[in-house]
Amino acid sequence: xxxxxxxxxxxxxxxxxxxxxxxxxxxxxxxxxxxxxxxxxxxxxxxxxxxxxxxxxxxxxxxxxxxxxxxxxxxxxxxxxxxxxxxxxxx
Numbered sequence: 001x002x003x004x005x006x007x008x009x010x011x012x013x014x015x016x017x018x019x020x021x022x023x024x025x026x027x028x029x030x031x032x033x034x035x036x037x038x039x040x041x042x043x044x045x046x047x048x049x050x051x052x053x054x055x056x057x058x059x060x061x062x063x064x065x066x067x068x069x070x071x072x073x074x075x076x077x078x079x080x081x082x083x084x085x086x087x088x089x090x091x
Contacts, residue, residue: 029084037077043070 024032047070050063 033077033081033084037074037081040070040073040077044074 021032044067047063047067051060051067053059053063
């Protein structure tokens with residue numbers, strides 16, 4: 001029964017996230033990306049603590065996967081933000 005609740009929360013989070021991001025105007029994408037990078041940085045810290053902890057083997061693997069995905073998100077987000085901000089610099 002707990003799995004059903006967790007699956008429901010995951011589907012609801014995906015739907016709400018998609019609807020929120022879809023309605024963001026183009027001028028707000030850079031600040032939104034910066035905020036997402038901060039949140040992903042917190043995710044990296046949580047993933048490191050999960051991957052390095054002494055739990056079940058599946059928790060360690062899940063933490064390692066979360067660490068890789070969150071790191072890709074942070075690095076990619078900063079690269080995109082830097083590129084977007086470079087468009088506003090004077091040449």
